[in-house]
Amino acid sequence: MTEKRLNDESENSDNSVKRVDHFAKGVAPIKPEYLVTQNDNESASVIDDYNDDEAEGGDRQEEAPAASGKGRKRKGQNKNRDLRQQHEDVRLCSSLVDPDSGRVCQFGPAGCRNCHDIDEYFSHKQEDIEGTCPVFSAIGYCPSGLKCRWLGSHYNKETKKLVKDLERQEQARGVNVEVNKISTESKLLLQKKKYTFELANKYIPYLDSLVQNDENIAKQKEREELAKDNAASYVEAPFKVSEKKRLHLKNAKIVSPLTTVGNLPYRRLMKTLGADVTYSEMALALPLLQATNAEWALPKAHKSEYPGFGVQIATSKHWAAAKAAEVIYRETTDVSEINLNCGCPIDLLYRQGQGSALMEQPARLVRILKGMNACSGDIPVTFKVRLGTKDGHNNAKQLVSRVLAENTVAAITLHGRTRQQRYTKEADWNYISEVAQIVNNYNQGQEDSTGAKDSHEAVPTQFVGNGDIYNFEDWHNATSLPGVDSVMVARGALIKPWIFEEVEAQQYLDKSATERLAQLEQFSKFAIEHWGSDEYGVGLARRFMCEFISFTHRYIPVGIMERLPAKLNQRPPMWKGRNELETLLGSKDYRDWIKITEMFLGKASKNFSFTPKHKSNSN
Structure with missing residues (x-):
C-alpha cells in the first residue's frame, strides 16, 4: 500500500494545520479510514505521551522524580491522588x-x-x-x-x-480460596514485637559482623576473625540453594511484579490467560514486620497461582530482610519464591536506600540476599535488578558476578534500562544478553566442578530478561538468546492481557471488542470475590478496574493497524474502532472507563471517586 502522509502543510493558508504523519517515527501506523478527523483541514493530534513509572511505583510515589537527573518534573501527572473509597451513608451493624x-x-x-x-x-x-x-x-x-x-x-x-x-x-472448598493469610495470633505477636525469629535472630549477628565499620573494626584481620566467630555461632546451617524448592522458569510465561495494577484479581485473570508465574505487588519489609494490614494483603494469592507465585519485598536493611523472609516462610503456605526488588526507580524508595539504590551498594545487597537465603527455609530467593542507576554507568555485570560468587540466589531478573532512563528509551537487550552469558558461564563452571550434570549441587541459577515484550515475536526473540531462560512481561501484559495466548499461537490475535469486554467482565467477578460484594467492595473493585483500563485502553486493535507490530513507544493519533464498543474500549477519558465498569458493577454511587493518574485522562 502506498504510504500516504498526513502531515502536508499549506503555509500560505490561514486555515492550515500541521497534520500527523502516521508513518513517522514514534507514531503508530493506523489505517487512514480509522483516523479521527475534526474537520477537512485538521487531523487529530497524537494521543498524549504515557508515563509508565506507575507500573512499578504505583501510589507509593509521593513526588515527581527527576527523569532527566536535573529535577525535571513529570508532565501532566495527578499527584497525591486520594483514592479512599467512602462507606455507605447508613451502615448496617x-x-x-x-x-x-x-x-x-x-x-x-x-x-x-x-x-x-x-x-x-x-x-x-x-x-x-x-x-x-x-x-x-x-x-x-x-x-x-x-x-x-x-x-x-x-x-x-x-x-x-x-x-x-x-x-x-x-x-x-479448598479450590476457590485465597491463601497466604497471616494468622491473627502471629499478627499480634509481630505488633507487640514478641514474634520469635528462630533463624533470623541467630543469623543477624553474623551479618552485622560483615558490615565494614572503620570506627569499630580498624583492621581487616580483626574483621575476618569476628566474622568467623559469628558464623560459628550460627549452629543451624541454612538451606543451600540446591536444597530449596525448585523454580521452573525455563520458557515460563511470567507476569512481572506490578504495583497497584498487579493485584490478586488481575493476576488471577492472567492465570486464566496462560500465565505460569505471577508475583505479588511489592511489599515493604518493615511494614510486614509491623504487621500492617495493608502490607500483609499483598502476599495473599489465589490458590490457582501456586505453584508459580512469588512474593516480592523491598528493604535496605539486612536484619529486616532476614526477618521478613523468615516470617513469610513460617506464615504463608503457597509461596514459590521470595524476590528482592533491586530495580524500583521511584524516589521514595531510592532515598531510603531501597529498590534500585541497592545497585550502588553491592556489599549491602549481598548481605541482604545472604540473610534472606539463610532465613527463608526451603523457599528459594531471587532478585530483580536494572542495568544500573545512571545512564552510561551500567554495573549489572559486576553486581551479578558478585552475587553469583556468593551462591545465594536461585534466579536473577534483569530489566534492560537504568533507573535514570525509566521508560524513555528502549530496553537494551544486547546488554541483557551479555549478562545472560555471565550467568551461563557460571552455571557451566558449577556443573564442571561437581563432575555430574544431575548432581543436586549443580542446580543452575536461572536468568530472566525484562523489557519491551509486547508481542509473541518479542517473547520468542528474547527467549532464543543464549542463557536467557525466560522473560518477564510487564506493560505488555497490562495493555494486552492475552499476550501469552499469542505466544502459544505464535501469531497476532485480532481480539474483538466483545472478547476484550469479556476479559474485563471476568476481572470484575474476580475483583468482587476478592474485595467483597458490599458497597465498599464494589467501590474498590470499580477503582482497580479503572486502573486496569488505564492500561488496556492503550491497546491498538490489530485490524486497524497499517502494519505490525506496533511498538510500545509508538503513540497513536486519535482513532475510532470498527464498532462503537471498540471505540469505547480505546477511550482515554476516565469517565468512559467508569461507564465500562457500570456494565458489570452497576451504576457508580455518589460516594465513588476516582482520579486518573494523568491529567490527560481527566478531560
Whole structure:
C-alpha cells in the first residue's frame, strides 16, 4: 500500500494545520479510514505521551522524580491522588449482616454507631445490581450477606433469610480460596514485637559482623576473625540453594511484579490467560514486620497461582530482610519464591536506600540476599535488578558476578534500562544478553566442578530478561538468546492481557471488542470475590478496574493497524474502532472507563471517586 502522509502543510493558508504523519517515527501506523478527523483541514493530534513509572511505583510515589537527573518534573501527572473509597451513608451493624449467624453486637443497639434496624438500612441501601452475585456463584454463599449489592440473587424476601447453596460450597472448598493469610495470633505477636525469629535472630549477628565499620573494626584481620566467630555461632546451617524448592522458569510465561495494577484479581485473570508465574505487588519489609494490614494483603494469592507465585519485598536493611523472609516462610503456605526488588526507580524508595539504590551498594545487597537465603527455609530467593542507576554507568555485570560468587540466589531478573532512563528509551537487550552469558558461564563452571550434570549441587541459577515484550515475536526473540531462560512481561501484559495466548499461537490475535469486554467482565467477578460484594467492595473493585483500563485502553486493535507490530513507544493519533464498543474500549477519558465498569458493577454511587493518574485522562 502506498504510504500516504498526513502531515502536508499549506503555509500560505490561514486555515492550515500541521497534520500527523502516521508513518513517522514514534507514531503508530493506523489505517487512514480509522483516523479521527475534526474537520477537512485538521487531523487529530497524537494521543498524549504515557508515563509508565506507575507500573512499578504505583501510589507509593509521593513526588515527581527527576527523569532527566536535573529535577525535571513529570508532565501532566495527578499527584497525591486520594483514592479512599467512602462507606455507605447508613451502615448496617456487622452482627446483622447474616441474621441467622447468632452474632450479638458487643455495644448493643443503643451504644453501636451502626444501624440495627434492617428495614431502615434497606430504605437507604442502593438498588440491587441486576444479575447473580459473583461471590455466591463462586462459593455458594455471600459473606457480605444483607449488605450485598446483588442481594436479590440470594435472599428470600418472604422468609427474610439468606440463601446458601451447600453443594456449591462443598465444590469450592479448598479450590476457590485465597491463601497466604497471616494468622491473627502471629499478627499480634509481630505488633507487640514478641514474634520469635528462630533463624533470623541467630543469623543477624553474623551479618552485622560483615558490615565494614572503620570506627569499630580498624583492621581487616580483626574483621575476618569476628566474622568467623559469628558464623560459628550460627549452629543451624541454612538451606543451600540446591536444597530449596525448585523454580521452573525455563520458557515460563511470567507476569512481572506490578504495583497497584498487579493485584490478586488481575493476576488471577492472567492465570486464566496462560500465565505460569505471577508475583505479588511489592511489599515493604518493615511494614510486614509491623504487621500492617495493608502490607500483609499483598502476599495473599489465589490458590490457582501456586505453584508459580512469588512474593516480592523491598528493604535496605539486612536484619529486616532476614526477618521478613523468615516470617513469610513460617506464615504463608503457597509461596514459590521470595524476590528482592533491586530495580524500583521511584524516589521514595531510592532515598531510603531501597529498590534500585541497592545497585550502588553491592556489599549491602549481598548481605541482604545472604540473610534472606539463610532465613527463608526451603523457599528459594531471587532478585530483580536494572542495568544500573545512571545512564552510561551500567554495573549489572559486576553486581551479578558478585552475587553469583556468593551462591545465594536461585534466579536473577534483569530489566534492560537504568533507573535514570525509566521508560524513555528502549530496553537494551544486547546488554541483557551479555549478562545472560555471565550467568551461563557460571552455571557451566558449577556443573564442571561437581563432575555430574544431575548432581543436586549443580542446580543452575536461572536468568530472566525484562523489557519491551509486547508481542509473541518479542517473547520468542528474547527467549532464543543464549542463557536467557525466560522473560518477564510487564506493560505488555497490562495493555494486552492475552499476550501469552499469542505466544502459544505464535501469531497476532485480532481480539474483538466483545472478547476484550469479556476479559474485563471476568476481572470484575474476580475483583468482587476478592474485595467483597458490599458497597465498599464494589467501590474498590470499580477503582482497580479503572486502573486496569488505564492500561488496556492503550491497546491498538490489530485490524486497524497499517502494519505490525506496533511498538510500545509508538503513540497513536486519535482513532475510532470498527464498532462503537471498540471505540469505547480505546477511550482515554476516565469517565468512559467508569461507564465500562457500570456494565458489570452497576451504576457508580455518589460516594465513588476516582482520579486518573494523568491529567490527560481527566478531560
